[in-house]
Amino acid sequence: MAAYSNKYIYATLPRTARGQPIVLGSDPKGKNFLYTHGNSVIIRDIENPAICDIYTEHSCAVNVAKYSPSGFYIASGDQSGKIRIWDTVNKEHILKNEFHPIGGPIKDIAWSPDNQRMVAVGEGRERFGHVFMSETGTSVGEISGQSKPINSCDFRPTRPFRIVTGSEDNTIGVFEGPPFKFKMTKQEHSRFVQAVRYSPNGNIFASGGFDGKIFLYDGSSADLLSELGSPAHKGGVYGVAWNGDSTKLLTSSGDKTCKLWDVETKSVISEFVIGNQVEDQQVSCLWQGNYLLTVSLSGFITYLDINNPAKPIRVIKGHNKPITVLASSLDQSIIYTGSHDGNITSWNAKTGENDKIQGIGHGNQINGMKLDSEYLYTCGIDDSLRQVNIKTNTYTDLQIKLNAQPKGMDLNSNILVTATVKEIIVLKNEKKIFNLPVDYEPSAVAVNSDASYVVIGGSLDNKVHVYKFNGSILEHTAECDHLGPITDCAFSPNNEYLAASDANRKIILYKVPEFTVAHKQDWGFHSARVNCVAWSPNSKLVASGSLDTTIIVWSVSSPNKHTIIKNAHPQSQITRVLWLDDETIVSVGQDCNTKIWNVTPI
Structure with missing residues (x-):
């Protein structure tokens, strides 16, 4: 029936956790940067972050991804101790090698400058790191001499080769090779060492620790050269990043600041104060070409401006918790997404530019979201309904x-209906005008365009309940039976149909106002629970999203034709779908990504 293509991915932010540094990967070709979230590696265009690619082949959470110095491969390490090396050139990202260097979570990876060798460190059961050949996996040395998990590692970019590691036993390990052997530990830090990085010319390496201190060491002998600041930061140092000519160092800290240092004079060139909330702690940084990036505990990625430390060049916002609700402005120019942690983001549908809704919201999962011309209404599991002014x-x-x-909730003709697990509530002009206790545990709400009908899906009785609304009360007029709990329902824009989806993998189309089945054929091509349904503006197509990771587009006039968008959100269920126009679908999922699809009817 139709062909489809993915137009944009408004990507998830990095997954962060308090007290845990994250690692950003730098692209030797300068085009992209890397970070991880869940089972995915996000490859994001540094100049235009709305362009991105997502690698989803790991079977468990990925912690770190790094480009090879040649730029042709990416190595990504996961929670189970596996490293996958895959190519960056093909869209399919063909797997080159898979190794298992340690028996536990990998926290950092570094390549040797000739692409031949690799070091991986983390929390292994029998060892905390390993050095091996990137082609064969053959061992080229031991990472030993430290007694606790290793958080960070780096390869000296020039000969003679060295490896340095930073550990939770508060030491820095120094290794000489190949084959790499333990040489010594450096014990200047008094808390966990969180970052070790060589300068690009190999002359110096810098270390940052949870004691707020930053030390500089000779790249070859590992002799201590100096400390930066006294100490460098008021909170733990999570990341250090060098500029291309090895003269400056960027540091990020739990004290919610980043600092730019002149290495020769050991002085601060500028300080970037990111914010004053807990979520403004800085957990990583990257210096790539002219771009200085830092990541907050909130997952927000800030592009720092060297010339104006007070005002960043841009901040990439979005979600790093599963997206549960989706809506668009009446003119379809703005998309709104809401997540499991109560955050709402507004996106420009054409450019992907975004912003976070300000003010005190639900603070936890949002279960419903609808717009009229002035306001966005949300309901959340704090058992409240709230309102956002979309102009401000x-x-x-x-x-x-x-x-x-x-x-769930729906809104049409100034009538807002929300259903809790116990009752249906009707509001007009923000005032409750009617409520109806029910015992079937509502799971979905739809109001038709003139608010003459309200339908509520039941999760206990597997029925769609149809109510006539006469302006003040709801009268129960019909029931439609399904074989599983109702998950979503939606009236067509022309008011002629109702589509209802259920946990038994089916979507059933009903004629309105009779509420009789429109087609003998129910739409049952999903292989798991259908989570959501949405109508195209011309009322000719229905899109459905499912636990099975696919989106299916169905035709009302040709019920036996459909288009399957396979693996629309790989390894993730689709939570909501929405049409921007008759050929554009937006989908969101448990993977925290927002995707925009072109669907061209044949």
């Missing part, structure tokens, strides 16, 4: 308490 992108003071957890 800020929550208003309106907060309507609900008596139980809301499961």
Whole structure:
């Protein structure tokens, strides 16, 4: 019926955790940068972050990804101790090698400058690191001499080759080779060592620790040269990054600042104060060409401006927790996404530029979101309904308490209906005008365009409940039976149909106002629970998203034709879909990514 292509991916932010540094990967060709989230490696265009690619072949959480110095391969290391080496040139990212250097989470990887050797470190059961050939996996040395997990490692970029490692036993390990043998430990730090990095010319390496200190060492002999600052930061140092000519160092800290240092004079050139909230702790940094990036605990990626430390060049915002709700402005120019942690992001549908909704919101999972011309309404599992002014992108003071957890909401003709697990509530002009206790545990809500009908999906009785709304009360008029709990329902824009999806993998189309089945054939091509349904603006197509990671586009006029977008969100269920126009679908999922698809009817 149709061909499809992926137009944009508004990518997930890095997955972060308190007290844990993350590692950004630098592209030797200067085009992209790398980070990880869940089972995915995100390859993001540094100049235009709306362009990105996602590698999803790991079977468990990935912790670090690094380009080879040639730029042709990426090595990514995961929670189980596996390293996959895959190519960057082909869209398919063909796997070149897979090794298992340590028996536990890998925390950092470094390549030798000739692409031949690799060191991986982390939390292995029998060892905390290993050096091996990147072609064969053959061992070329031992990482020993440190008694606790190793957080960071680096390969000296010039001969004679050296490896340095930073450990949770507060020491820096120094190794000479090949084959690499333990030479000594450096014990200047008094807390965990979180980052060790050689300068590009190999003359110096820098270390940063949770004691807030940064030390510089001779690249060849590992003699201590000096300390930067006294100490460098008021909080733990999570990341250090060198500029291309080895004269400056960028450092990021849990004290919510980054600092730029002149290595020769040991002085601070500038200080970047990122914020004053816990989520503004800086957990990583990267210096690539002219770009200086730092990552906050919130996952936000800030592009620092050397010439104006007070104002960043840009901040990439978004989500790093599963996205649960999706809506668009009436003119479809802005997409709104809301996540498991209560954050809402507004996206420009054409450019991917985004911003976070400000103010006090739900603080936890959002279960429903709808717009009218002025406001965005949300309901969350804090048992409240809230309102956002879409002109100012800020929550208003309106907060309507609900008596139980809301499961869904819809809005049409100034009538807002929300269903909690116990009752249906009808609001008009932000005031409750009607409520109806129910015992079938509502799971979905739809209001047709003139608000003459309200349908509620039941999760206990597997029925779609149809109510006529006469302006003040809901009258139960019909029931439609399904073989599994109802997961979503939506009226077509022309009011002629209702589509309802269920946990039994089916979507059923009903005629309105009879609420009889429109087609003998139910739409049952999903292989797991269908989570959501959405209508195209012309009422001719229905899109559905499922636990099975696929989106299916169905035709109302040719019910036996459909288009399957396979692995739309690989390894992740699709939580919501939405049409921007008759040929463009937006999808969001558990993987925290927002994707925009072109669908061309044949």
